[in-house]
Amino acid sequence: MRVDAVDPVEADPTAIDLDIDIDRFLLAYYAPFLAALDRGDRDQSADPAPLVSFGGLGLRVGLETRVHQRVRRAFDGDLVGLASDIAEILATTFEPGETFRDGSIIRTSWEDALTVQDWEQV
Numbered sequence: 001m002r003v004d005a006v007d008p009v010e011a012d013p014t015a016i017d018l019d020i021d022i023d024r025f026l027l028a029y030y031a032p033f034l035a036a037l038d039r040g041d042r043d044q045s046a047d048p049a050p051l052v053s054f055g056g057l058g059l060r061v062g063l064e065t066r067v068h069q070r071v072r073r074a075f076d077g078d079l080v081g082l083a084s085d086i087a088e089i090l091a092t093t094f095e096p097g098e099t100f101r102d103g104s105i106i107r108t109s110w111e112d113a114l115t116v117q118d119w120e121q122v
Contacts, residue, residue, distance in 0.1 A: 067103030
C-alpha cells in the first residue's frame, strides 16, 4: 500500500482534514523496525544500540536504544504519550552520523557488490 499525503495550503478547496492519533501513527511508523529487530541476526558489534543484520545483503538495521525501548513498550500496550516521549528522546540523544533524525540506524556494506565489473562473474 502507498499513501501520498501532502500538507496543502489551508485555503485549498481540495484540502481534507485527517484526524490522526499521533501516538498510533508513530507506532505504525516504527513497527517495521521492531519486526526487523525481531527477525534479523543479532549484530555482535560493540554498538550499544540494538542492531540486526540480514545475511548476504550487507544491511544492518536498528534503532537508538531509548527509542527502541519506548517503541517496544508502546507495542506492548503503553501507547499513550509515545509521540511526546519520542520527541524528547530524539531532542536529547540525536547525534548526526550515528542515527537518522527518527532514531533509526541503517548501515550498509555494499562496497564489494558495487565495485564488481558487469562482465565479471561473481
